[in-house]
Amino acid sequence: MVMLPTLAEVVINDYGLALLGAALGAGLVTMGAAKGIGHLAAAAVESQARQPEAGGRIFTSMIIASALIEGFTFFALVICMQVGTTLLKVIEAASQGAGN
Amino acid sequence: MTGLATMLATGDPMQHIVPHEIFRVGRFHFEPWSWGPFVLKDYIPFTSHMLMVLITAGLMLVIFPLLGRRYPMVPKGVHAFFDTAFEFVREGVARPALRDHTDRFMPFIWTMFFFILINNLLGILPLDAIATLIWRRSHLFGTATAGLSVTAGLASITFIAVHAVGILEQIRRQREHGLSGLGAAGRGFVAYWYHLVPHVPGVLGVLLFPFLFVLELIGALVKPFALAIRLFANMMAGHVVLASLLMLVPILRSYFDWELATVTIVGCAVYCCLELLVALIQAYIFTFLTCLFIGAAVSPEH
Numbered sequence: 001m002v003m004l005p006t007l008a009e010v011v012i013n014d015y016g017l018a019l020l021g022a023a024l025g026a027g028l029v030t031m032g033a034a035k036g037i038g039h040l041a042a043a044a045v046e047s048q049a050r051q052p053e054a055g056g057r058i059f060t061s062m063i064i065a066s067a068l069i070e071g072f073t074f075f076a077l078v079i080c081m082q083v084g085t086t087l088l089k090v091i092e093a094a095s096q097g098a099g100n
Numbered sequence: 101m102t103g104l105a106t107m108l109a110t111g112d113p114m115q116h117i118v119p120h121e122i123f124r125v126g127r128f129h130f131e132p133w134s135w136g137p138f139v140l141k142d143y144i145p146f147t148s149h150m151l152m153v154l155i156t157a158g159l160m161l162v163i164f165p166l167l168g169r170r171y172p173m174v175p176k177g178v179h180a181f182f183d184t185a186f187e188f189v190r191e192g193v194a195r196p197a198l199r200d201h202t203d204r205f206m207p208f209i210w211t212m213f214f215f216i217l218i219n220n221l222l223g224i225l226p227l228d229a230i231a232t233l234i235w236r237r238s239h240l241f242g243t244a245t246a247g248l249s250v251t252a253g254l255a256s257i258t259f260i261a262v263h264a265v266g267i268l269e270q271i272r273r274q275r276e277h278g279l280s281g282l283g284a285a286g287r288g289f290v291a292y293w294y295h296l297v298p299h300v301p302g303v304l305g306v307l308l309f310p311f312l313f314v315l316e317l318i319g320a321l322v323k324p325f326a327l328a329i330r331l332f333a334n335m336m337a338g339h340v341v342l343a344s345l346l347m348l349v350p351i352l353r354s355y356f357d358w359e360l361a362t363v364t365i366v367g368c369a370v371y372c373c374l375e376l377l378v379a380l381i382q383a384y385i386f387t388f389l390t391c392l393f394i395g396a397a398v399s400p401e402h
Contacts, residue, residue, distance in 0.1 A: 060192070067385040071326050074333030085114075 014095035015088070022084035026077055033073035037066050113343035116228070117246050117336050119147035120239035152244040156218045160211075189213050193388050197395035205394060208261065213387040216254065219244045220335060220379030224372055245382075246335040248328065255328035258390045263320070266397030267292045296320075327389055334382045338375040342368050 044062040048055045124143040131139045167182055175183040194209050195202050223243025231240045244250045271288030279287060297312040299305065345368055349361050 063381060064385065064388060067330070067381060070334070071330035074337065075326065075329045077337070078329060078333050 015092050018083060018088055018091045022080045022088075025083070026080040029073055029076040029080065033069060036069050040065055040069070113340050113347055115239065116242070116339050116343045119149040119242060119247050119249075121145035121147055122151060122240065148239060148242040149244045149247045149250060152219065152222060152241060153250060156215060156222065156244065159218060160214060164214075185214075186210065189387065193384065194391045197388070197391040198398065199395075201395075201398055205265075205391075209387055209391060212254065212257075212390060213383055216245060216331065216386055217379065217383040219250070220383060221376075223335060223339065224375050224379060243335055243339060245331055246339055248332045251328040251332040254331070254386070255324035258327060258393065259320075259324040261390070262393045262397050263292075265394055269398045270295065323389075323393065327386060331382050331386055334378055338371075338378055342371060342375075345371070 040062060044058050048058050122145075124145045126140045127142050127144050128138040129141050130137065167179065172179060189210060190202065190206055193213075194206060198205055220243070222241075223246060227241040228239060232238045267289055270292040271285050274284040274288040274291065293313075296316045297309060300308055300312075345364055349364050352360055
């Protein structure tokens with residue numbers, strides 16, 4: 001039986017929690033956007049199958065709606081990026097100074 | 101191939117997005133009581149984003165007047181090539197939103213569409229890589245619309261255009277009713293903010309008016325903000341993904357030397373095709389939403 005090497009001791013502090021929040025947030029945002037745009041694409045394709053001569057206008061509406069959904073998706077992603085990079089330095093300084 | 105990929109990559113993928121300083125000029129204040137009439141305060145950098153905006157403006161100022169000089173009744177050749185885009189923007193984007201006022205706003209809408217489109221497309225061209233190979237100086241070019249400053253400027257122009265057009269339209273309506281001069285201007289200004297809120301009949305309308313007004317005010321601020329962030333984040337995300345893919349090559353060099361580099365560069369080239377689609381769609385969406393907001397401000401439904 002192979003002895004697994006012991007993991008390093010894990011300390012949970014604000015720095016790690018901030019990164020965890022940013023990464024989990026980005027993943028959740030992507031999940032929500034993908035589900036929403038998936039519904040939209042399903043409805044668009046089905047209605048194009050029902051009425052092929054309206055295909056161009058349906059495609060246009062689909063593009064516009066998906067761009068609007070992606071708009072606020074990217075807004076949330078930008079917030080996650082700010083937490084992960086810019087605010088991380090603030091949180092790191094605060095956790096080094098106050099806690100520990 | 102590995103050397104090429106290593107040189108194109110940087111340690112930090114954000115370095116391809118962030119504007120880089122090319123040269124700096126001093127910012128002088130007029131302070132004659134100090135040691136001289138003009139005192140150096142700090143430096144204003146001339147960044148790569150500014151250079152890209154100037155290149156786009158130069159291209160547009162050269163190409164479009166030459167195109168429009170003798171525009172044939174039946175477009176041929178290069179006129180036909182641009183006519184597709186012009187007609188698409190006018191009939192597909194602007195006319196459904198601004199029904200009767202389309203011709204009034206077409207120069208503005210065309211300028212905005214082609215400015216954003218050319219900036220997005222110049223970001224996909226590897227000008228930066230070619231400049232690095234020739235002049236050994238990195239980050240001379242970039243994507244202008246991948247910086248929040250440029251997209252916030254465009255969204256501010258949309259904001260100013262929407263409210264200015266709405267107020268001028270209300271003033272014109274007051275003039276039609278017989279008022280004149282300052283009275284028409286004042287009543288028109290107030291009428292614009294009053295007509296922002298949709299009309300609810302009865303007592304309910306009077307009660308709901310403050311809430312709906314605050315909601316419309318917040319919407320008026322949030323809509324251009326969302327425009328700026330949407331364009332900025334879409335362009336930035338494409339370049340960050342490309343830079344992150346290229347970043348793999350120098351990191352994993354000891355395991356896969358030229359196989360990884362070839363596959364990565366071919367993959368990046370294919371990803372650029374998706375980025376082309378995103379560039380076109382984002383220019384279309386920005387222009388379409390601008391037309392929608394101007395149409396809502398100027399339409400006679402109030």
